[in-house]
Amino acid sequence: xxxxxxxxxxxxxxxxxxxxxxxxxxxxxxxxxxxxxxxxxxxxxxxxxxxxxxxxxxxxxxxxxxxxxxxxxxxxxxxxxxxxxxxxxxxxxxxxxxxxxxxxxxxxxxxxxxxxxxxxxxxxxxxxxxxxxxxxxxxxxxxxxxxxxxxxxxxxxxxxxxxxxxxxxxxxxxxxxxxxxxxxxxxxxxxxxxxxxxxxxxxxxxxxxxxxxxxxxxxxxxxxxxxxxx
Amino acid sequence: xxxxxxxxxxxxxxxxxxxxxxxxxxxxxxxxxxxxxxxxxxxxxxxxxxxxxxxxxxxxxxxxxxxxxxxxxxxxxxxxxxxxxxxxxxxxxxxxxxxxxxxxxxxxxxxxxxxxxxxxxxxxxxxxxxxxxxxxxxxxxxxxxxxxxxxxxxxxxxxxxxxxxxxxxxxxxxxxxxxxxxxxxxxxxxxxxxxxxxxxxxxxxxxxxxxxxxxxxxxxxx
Numbered sequence: 001x002x003x004x005x006x007x008x009x010x011x012x013x014x015x016x017x018x019x020x021x022x023x024x025x026x027x028x029x030x031x032x033x034x035x036x037x038x039x040x041x042x043x044x045x046x047x048x049x050x051x052x053x054x055x056x057x058x059x060x061x062x063x064x065x066x067x068x069x070x071x072x073x074x075x076x077x078x079x080x081x082x083x084x085x086x087x088x089x090x091x092x093x094x095x096x097x098x099x100x101x102x103x104x105x106x107x108x109x110x111x112x113x114x115x116x117x118x119x120x121x122x123x124x125x126x127x128x129x130x131x132x133x134x135x136x137x138x139x140x141x142x143x144x145x146x147x148x149x150x151x152x153x154x155x156x157x158x159x160x161x162x163x164x165x166x167x168x169x170x171x172x173x174x175x176x177x178x179x180x181x182x183x184x185x186x187x188x189x190x191x192x193x194x195x196x197x198x199x200x201x202x203x204x205x206x207x208x209x210x211x212x213x214x215x216x217x218x219x220x221x222x223x224x225x226x227x228x229x230x
Numbered sequence: 231x232x233x234x235x236x237x238x239x240x241x242x243x244x245x246x247x248x249x250x251x252x253x254x255x256x257x258x259x260x261x262x263x264x265x266x267x268x269x270x271x272x273x274x275x276x277x278x279x280x281x282x283x284x285x286x287x288x289x290x291x292x293x294x295x296x297x298x299x300x301x302x303x304x305x306x307x308x309x310x311x312x313x314x315x316x317x318x319x320x321x322x323x324x325x326x327x328x329x330x331x332x333x334x335x336x337x338x339x340x341x342x343x344x345x346x347x348x349x350x351x352x353x354x355x356x357x358x359x360x361x362x363x364x365x366x367x368x369x370x371x372x373x374x375x376x377x378x379x380x381x382x383x384x385x386x387x388x389x390x391x392x393x394x395x396x397x398x399x400x401x402x403x404x405x406x407x408x409x410x411x412x413x414x415x416x417x418x419x420x421x422x423x424x425x426x427x428x429x430x431x432x433x434x435x436x437x438x439x440x441x442x443x444x445x446x447x448x449x450x451x452x
Contacts, residue, residue, distance in 0.1 A: 048355055074358040081359045089353055091374040100370075101360025144360055 003148055003180040007044060007054035007064075016040055016204035022180040022197075027170070029183045029195030037204040038184040042152045045182065046081055047074035058147055058180075077148070080141030084153040086133035088125040094136050095121035102143035111139040115169070131162030138166065142177075151183040155190065170194060236430040244407055245415040246434060248326070252411060253391060256330040260387045264338035265380060269368055271339065272346045290336040294396025298329065302400045321403035326411060329397035334387030341386070345379035346372060382449040389442045392435060 001024040008017045016037040022028040030038050043049040045056055047063065050071075056064040063072045088097045098112060099105045112118045115135040120128055125136070134154060141149065155163045171194060174181055185191050191198045200207050236242055271283055289297050305312045305319040305328070312319060319325050350372055357367040373380070395413045402409035410418060412435055419428035 046359060048358075073363075074355075075361050075363050078361075079359055081356070083352075083356075087352055087356045089356070089371055089375070100357070101362070140360070 001059050001147060001179055003045070003182070004055070004057045005041075005045060007041075007051045007056065009040065009044060009049070009051045009053075011037060011040065011204060014203045014205075016044075018201065018204070018206055020199055020206065022182055024180055025175045025178045026196040027174050027181040027183055027194050029185060029191035029198045030201055031185055031188055031191045031198060032201035032207075034186060036201045038186075038201055039152055041201070042081075042150050042182065042184055045148075046079055046150055047072065047077055078144065078146050080144050080146030080149045082134070082137050082141050082149075082151050082154040084156050086125065086130060086137060086157075088133055088136055088140065090125055093122050093124060094128065094132075097125065097136060098139045098143050100140065103145055107145075108139070108143055111143055112136075115139050116165070131158055134158055134162065135166065138169075147179055149177065149179055149181040151181065153185055154183075156185070156187070167194060233430060233433075236427050237434075239427075241415070242427065242430060242434075245410050245412045245431070248323075248410070249392065249412040251323070252326050252330050253388060255327045256334065256391050257384070257388055259327075259331050260334055260338045260391075261380075261384055264335065264342060264383065264387065265373070267335075268339050268342035268346055269372075271343045286339050287336050289332050289397075290340075294333065294394070295400065297332065298397035298400025301328065301332065301397065305401065320401055321405060321409060323409070325401040325403070326398055326409050329401040330391040330394050333394040333397055334389075334391040337390050338383040338387035341379050341383040342376060345376040350375045378449050382446055385442050385445045385449070389439060392438055392442075 003022040005021070006019040008015060010016075013035075014037070018037075018041065020028070030041065032038055040049060044051050044064075051064060051066060053066050054064065055062065055066070058077075061072075062068075062070055063077055064070065088094070089100065092100065094117065095108060095112070099108045102108055109118065109121075112121060115138060117128075117132055117135050117139065120132060120136070125133055128136070134157075138154070155166060158166070167190070170181075174194075183191070183194060267282065267286060271279060271286070273279060302309070302320060304310050305315075305325070307313065307318065307320070317324065319328065353371050353375060354367050357371040358364075362370060393413050394411070395417065398404075398409070398411055398414060402411070402414075404410050404414045404418070406418070412431055416428050416431045416435070419425070419431060
């Protein structure tokens with residue numbers, strides 16, 4: 001299963017124009033400064049925003065094709081999406097939140113235990129910590145049994161302990177999930193640690209030399225198995 | 231003044247029962263149509279949506295007596311809509327209900343519309359990502375999260391309906407024993423010099439208003 005993106009959208013200050021593929025079982029990290037168009041890219045892939053031109057396909061399934069006027073609505077794309085801020089439904093319990101989009105509710109408890117929140121199933125989101133909420137958000141996204149996992153800076157508001165735990169889980173299970181994972185971040189270290197491929201985006205375009213302009217790039221290149229940079 | 235004696239007089243009880251019946255019907259209409267209209271007004275911009283928005287908002291900014299006159303022209307026996315209807319709307323119970331409904335509708339719709347346009351939009355996106363269509367998202371996610379706004383809008387609409395005079399006067403006709411609501415009966419009592427009865431009627435409305443105020447306070451809407 002491979003995600004293929006070739007899109008163009010006019011934004012207020014620049015055109016978001018990008019083309020890349022994201023293979024199954026691999027995590028593609030998208031990094032870049034704030035306002036580079038990373039979140040817009042994720043939202044377009046999720047179908048939450050329209051694009052001016054281009055195509056988005058997941059294997060043989062065309063989600064967007066502006067030439068054919070073809071658009072698959074968000075609810076029909078099997079996506080798992082985790083945002084930076086906690087987005088659990090406040091009127092539901094943690095378990096109800098996770099089971100909300102799950103085609104098979106028997107997997108909900110397994111996921112909750114895996115993420116260490118099995119004991120919180122009857123709690124409302126407002127009664128648990130931020131880290132626990134983000135773990136629940138991951139469970140919610142994975143319980144959907146997605147064909148594509150989109151992560152929009154999911155670790156940036158977390159404490160070090162929760163961030164390490166979730167990064168570890170993601171590293172461990174990304175190949176087991178066997179779906180394309182697109183991870184937006186502005187943390188180069190995080191992109192390096194998790195990404196099999198790293199794409200740098202600046203002003204809406206893939207900018208390979210953006211990485212080399214960052215002062216901490218030498219540290220990244222010291223990793224034992226560096227990802228592919230583009 | 232014998233408060234209890236005035237309270238039990240048919241001149242007092244009849245308008246009271248009429249008002250309660252009107253509030254029951256228009257309150258139900260407010261709840262159902264108010265929620266659906268609020269949701270519709272958050273849809274994509276269109277000419278139809280602008281027209282509906284204008285019609286819903288109009289009673290807030292247009293004088294009630296003039297609104298009532300326009301409705302009288304439309305719903306009267308010779309009116310554009312009235313002549314096509316099988317029953318008489320004006321100077322009858324349905325006329326009073328319509329007056330009450332029209333007056334309270336914007337106070338129900340506008341707060342709910344504003345709430346639906348707010349932070350809950352992010353929850354709606356999550357719901358769609360999790361595979362729910364627009365209607366499922368509305369019933370399962372949006373409505374439960376704006377329920378306090380729905381409740382406070384509903385109480386505001388009830389309060390406005392309770393005090394409605396201008397439109398009711400035009401559409402209902404203030405016919406004694408038939409379309410004279412509590413608010414109109416206060417006017418009638420003052421007009422005929424029965425100040426004590428006007429005071430008792432005002433006290434009844436005051437109790438209703440206090441209940442609505444307490445409800446709104448609990449919902450943190452005022």
